[in-house]
Each structure stands twice: as C-alpha cells, then as structure tokens.
Amino acid sequence: MDPALLTGLALAVFGASMLQAATGIGYGVIAGPIFLVALNGAEAIQISTVHNFLIAILLVPTLRGAVERRVLGLLVLGGTAGIGAGLALQSALSVTALKLTAAAMVAFVALTLVADMRRARTGADPARRATTEVTCIGALAGIMGGLLAMPGPLAATWMSLRGFGKDAVRATILAFFIFAYGANTLSYVALSGFRSAALAQALILLPPLLIGVASGGVLARRLSEAVFRKVLLAVLTATVTVLLVSLW
Template sequence: MEALPALWAAHAPPAGTLVLCCLAVAVAGVLRGLTGFGFALAAVPLLSMFLVPAQAVALVICMQALVGFRDVVQVGRLVEWPSIGRLTLGAVAGTPVGVALLAWLDPAAMRLAIAALVALGLAMLLRPGRAPLPTAEGAGPSTRGALPTGVLSGLFGGLAAMAGPPAIVWFMRGGHPPATMRASLMVFFFATSIVAAPMLVWNGVLGVEVLALAVCALPVLILSTSAGARLFARTSDAGYRRLALGVLAAMALASAIRGAADLLGG
C-alpha cells in the first residue's frame, strides 16, 4: 500500500495540465452525451494543444474504455446488440490492418481519402428520396452490412483514429431511432477502445502518465456526458439527425484540413 503514494507522486500530472485536460474533456463530453459520438473529434484537437498528439489519442481511447462500463449499464437496454456484435467483430479484424497500413502508407494522403469517403457517406444520407435499409417482415432492425462496416471502422480507426464515420452512416441509413443509435454508438466506441488499448500499450503510447491523467479526468467526463444526455432528452428526432450530419461534416473537414496541412508541410 505504501507503494501507491510513491507511484502517484512519480506519475501525477502537473496541476496546469490536469486543469486544461478537464476543460477539454468537459467540452467533448457534452457532445458525447448529446450525440453518442464526437468525443474524439472534439477532444483530440483540444488536448493536442498541450499534449503530444499521440498521447491525446491514447488519452481519449483510455477514457472511452474506462467510462464504457458505465455506459453499458446505463444505456444497455437501448443498444441494438446484434448490430454491435457484428460491427465490433469487423472492427477487431480491421483495426490491426489499419495500424499495419499506417506504418507504410502516407498518413496525410490517407486522411484525405478518409475525408472523401466520409463526404461520400454524407452525400448518400442527404440524397433525395433516401430510404432506410429494408428489414425482414416482423424482424428487428437489419444487421445487413454491419460486419463490413465494422471492418471499415477498424481501418479508419487504425489509420487516423477516426473509427466513427462508417458506423454513424450505417446507423443513420438503417433508420434506427436516435436513442438506439446514440446508445449503440457509445457502446461500439467502448468496444473499439478495448480493442485499441492493448496496441497502444504495446507501442508505448499508453503509459502510467496517460492512465493517471485519464483517471483524474474521468469524473469530469461522467458529469459532462450526463449534461449532454439531458440536452439529448430535449432534442427532436429531426434535430438529432441535423446534429449528427453536422458532426459528420466536421469530421470530414477536420480530416481533410489535417491531411492537406501535413502534405503541404511535408
């Protein structure tokens, strides 16, 4: 037991870093609670202002893994579990491939390609007369396409820490109710974080310092997610759809800007 205070003293984050981290997590947590996704989109750029970008990504993944157990308990009854099972299985297969491709493909070019794919998904969602994917009569929501969508999410996550867009587009095209989509995405990102975390530990990115910062900021994430959930309760179905489309557009724009900046900088 005496070793714990010594371990904390050796790896405790500086007070200034902790305050800034909590502020960034609070902003991103509200978006997460409202939409079920977008936490990494908001948190990683903010955290990267005072952390090494790789640490920012590792911190986000670590926090999603930690808070995910609470999410399963809170929103598990709303989750479309057959879809999540297939999406997660695909992500398990796709994530290592994405990480491996990252080692020899140009990350900047890949971010531009991801931005183009997300934009294509947006175009599909905005197409006039778009209808949800059909389901069998008397059955629940269709799981058709969930497995390859999960693989694509894993590839996106491994290449650019952006696992969300394929799953978001798939849920929106499936005509799932906002509450189901929000809950399912929260649990899906928990699952993908569990998949990614060991790889980050293996590569030395997720260490004791990042874990200590994640544990300190976890109460802020829980409180801000709850605040976003209260906002979600006041949001109409149409309002949620517009918000989801806006966050997707922001993801595509952020990926395109970063990719272009990296290409020009290189």
C-alpha cells in the first residue's frame, strides 16, 4: 500500500476509533466512507466491519452496567431482519451508489446532531417507547449495517433525541454493535468470504485503532458531551464533502 495512503488511513482509523470509544458512535460514519473513497471496493466495508466488531468487544465489558436492556433487545429484534435486507442491497448496488448512500446517511446524522444541539435539555428521564417504534429503528439500523457497515448513527441519534443519557446511548449502541457486526462477519464468512486484502489491511491498521480506543476512553472521562458533538459534527461535514468530491 502506498505510504501516503496508509498514513491517511491510519489517521482516519485513530480519530474514528477515538470518537467511537468516547461516544459510542463514529467509526462507521467516519472511517467507513473514507475507506470507500480510498479503496473503492467491497473490502472497504469488510475492514470497517472487522474494526467495529473489535471495538465493541473491547469496550462493552466495561460498560455493561449502563446498557438499556429493553431497548437493546428490541434493536436486535428489528436488526435481525434489517441486516439481511442491507446485505442484499449491498450486492445489488454499485460503488457509486454506496458512496451516495453513505453521503446521505452522514448528512442526515449531521443535521440531526445540529437540531439536537440547538434544543433545550430538560434532564427528564426518557419515557418508555412503544415496542413497534424501537423495533422499526432496529430494522432501519440493521439495513444500514448490512448495506454500509453503519448500524449506529440512526439508533444512537434516536436514543439521544428520545432523552437517553450519554452513558446509556454509548453502552447500548456498542452492545448492539456486537450483534450487528457479528452478524455481518458471519454473513461474509458464510456467503462470500473475507477478501485476503481486506483482512491484511485490517490487521495493518490495528495499532492506530487500539491507540484510538485507549485515547477515547481517557477523553470520555474528561471532556463534555457537547465538545464531542461539535468535533463529531465537524468531521461528519468533512466526510460528506470528501464523498461528494470523489464522485465529481
């Protein structure tokens, strides 16, 4: 791999894994599209899947006490159907279509974050949500997981807008990732297999990922949620720009 490209990917992996460790969301939205732009193939999604699965496995044991178990169960229920649909769409769409879908998804998350940052915080506990609502969110998140290895943004944004606290969102989404990315991994193994190039690149980029996870754990204890949202918003905006420019 070209040294300049490898350096750029390593920086993207470090930043994305740091945000994921600190907020529970960020890797699939940030590193995933960058992999698509740089590698321009299905191995980009496979690398993102492997890395996301590993981050979740590393972090969930330390966060399990904050998991919203009812929400998690319903997300998994909906995601079971959604992931299969997303994987079918992935095989049917071109790389250009995947990039456009990624750009639309990231833009949606960015706009939702802006709206959420502008609204007043009441500090009230979130009300119990209807089973159908949470299950549908899980299905939509599963579709994005199977299609682009991005199951987190929709589910995390929904939880935030419904009033769940930062710790609950972070823990629940990372726990959901074990299911979602685990299902993706099993699907790749059973249906198409992992490309050797994808596994090799995932391994090469493992050191910046581990450093990013460790750094994110430290930052999660020291920086406010508001600061992380502003940083994430800036990166999301840059990611949309990169994806659209790559299609020009």
